[in-house]
Ligand code: OGA
């Protein structure tokens with residue numbers, strides 16, 4: 112006689128996904144220490160360390176024809192995850208489960224997820240910005256997973272979240288939340304609501320930044336691949 116019990120990992124995910132959905136509903140963001148199951152964070156960090164220097168390209172702003180490098184805005188270097196390594200495939204499978212769970216709980220209509228490794232050299236920053244201006248992008252939820260072993264507050268590189276704003280230029284406001292980019296911490300926030308910035312770090316600072324997107328393609332306009 113068999114009893115159908117969910118596997119432990121399913122239970123852990125369900126509890127976490129419930130918590131994320133509730134935080135997004137109440138606050139619009141969530142900060143989750145040690146979010147990923149098992150040793151996935153360690154395997155992602157090993158995968159990141161196996162990248163060659165020229166796998167990491169200067170990050171730009173804007174998409175396709177609007178794409179430009181602007182070292183006064185951001186100075187990180189990035190490499191998109193395509194699921195080619197076992198760890199990155201597993202991370203993309205986990206984000207797929209999170210996507211389905213959030214769609215079921217919050218009816219967000221999230222369609223896919225894209226993400227890249229990012230590394231900020233010493234002194235690098237990303238000035239205050241929104242990941243998506245309302246109605247101008249298909250990015251709905253931003254995620255950042257930090258890969259910085261033994262990071263302390265004095266190492267800088269904090270993510271600063273500001274209160275929701277749709278104004279352009281973004282107003283000067285008091286921070287809503289300051290997040291130390293500690294190993295294994297995952298931050299999730301509504302892309303169109305929260306201006307945020309990355310403060311200069313005193314050590315190289317590593318992460319996986321990603322975005323859940325909705326499909327806004329129509330007969331006359333195809334969504335860009337990223
Ligand atoms: C980004 C970003 C935040 C962080 O890549 O758009 O804002 O903490 N990253 O790395």
Ligand code: MN
Pocket residue numbers: 240241242253307
């Ligand atoms: Mn951002």
